[in-house]
Amino acid sequence: MLKGKTALVTGSTSGIGLGIAKALAAQGANLVMNGFGDVEGPKAEVAALGVKVAYHGADMSKPAEIEAMIAYAAEQFGRVDILVNNAGIQHVARIENFPVDRWDAIIAINMSSAFHATRAALPAMQAAGWGRIINVASVHGLVASAEKSAYVTAKHGVIGLTKVTALENATTGVTCNAICPGWVLTPLVQKQVDAKAAGLGISNDEAKKQLLGEKEPSLQFTTPEELGALAVFFCSPAGNNVRGVAWNMDGGWVAQ
Numbered sequence: 001m002l003k004g005k006t007a008l009v010t011g012s013t014s015g016i017g018l019g020i021a022k023a024l025a026a027q028g029a030n031l032v033m034n035g036f037g038d039v040e041g042p043k044a045e046v047a048a049l050g051v052k053v054a055y056h057g058a059d060m061s062k063p064a065e066i067e068a069m070i071a072y073a074a075e076q077f078g079r080v081d082i083l084v085n086n087a088g089i090q091h092v093a094r095i096e097n098f099p100v101d102r103w104d105a106i107i108a109i110n111m112s113s114a115f116h117a118t119r120a121a122l123p124a125m126q127a128a129g130w131g132r133i134i135n136v137a138s139v140h141g142l143v144a145s146a147e148k149s150a151y152v153t154a155k156h157g158v159i160g161l162t163k164v165t166a167l168e169n170a171t172t173g174v175t176c177n178a179i180c181p182g183w184v185l186t187p188l189v190q191k192q193v194d195a196k197a198a199g200l201g202i203s204n205d206e207a208k209k210q211l212l213g214e215k216e217p218s219l220q221f222t223t224p225e226e227l228g229a230l231a232v233f234f235c236s237p238a239g240n241n242v243r244g245v246a247w248n249m250d251g252g253w254v255a256q
């Protein structure tokens, strides 16, 4: 379905981004990957699906590096047809104790990076008459939790940006939508599981059960594969007129 298209997924060396990259590659899209940590392993997982894979190591807190990454993607494959703004970090603390440098980093990486990548990628999509921008927000773009001020602020902002991007391109073939996962067991969440286990002196399994039990009625983690399938839907012809939605896949979290 996506053969000949190019997808750029930020933060695709791990977790949800890697799951979305693999789902798009399975539909034939060439991939530009991004993110820190091990690069070769995730690249090989995507390349094994039979598509071309490139990588750019832009730090998503740096606008100039984001622009360079979009330009690199165009040099490699012609243009970016599908942009998935996914890179993100977390820090958990009450507002009065929240480190200012963590606030700045979360706002830059989880929110402003989506603006910078979108503004750089949009003109080529508009010229081509087709494009998909998918912002990985969170249930925390729809509702709040204590001790996540920067994250909740950034994710609410991303949903606002999603709506504006969708509206400004509403008469074109360029759509923009947000995905709002509940708990997904990636390294970002494992850290919170570890902190709960250590803080309460309980096992890792018990900490996972408690984390799910507090928020997610299904008592199940959403998977990167399920989120990848939602991204594929947004890219499909059935998604042509889906514009500006914030679609939660959250086991019933925000239905409560």
Ligand code: NAD
Residues within 6 Å of the ligand: 010, 011, 012, 013, 014, 015, 016, 017, 034, 035, 036, 037, 058, 059, 060, 061, 086, 087, 088, 089, 109, 110, 136, 137, 138, 139, 180, 181, 182, 183, 184, 185, 186, 187, 188, 189
């Ligand atoms: P993860 O830690 O597994 O992956 C994060 C990715 O972002 C990694 O590839 C990492 O290298 C990259 N990254 C971090 N800082 C970066 C930077 N400055 N520049 C470039 N890349 C950077 O986490 P994840 O759970 O897969 O999170 C992916 C997205 O999903 C995030 O936006 C997160 O907020 C969102 N999300 C996660 C959950 C969850 O439960 N895991 C729920 C809702 C939303």
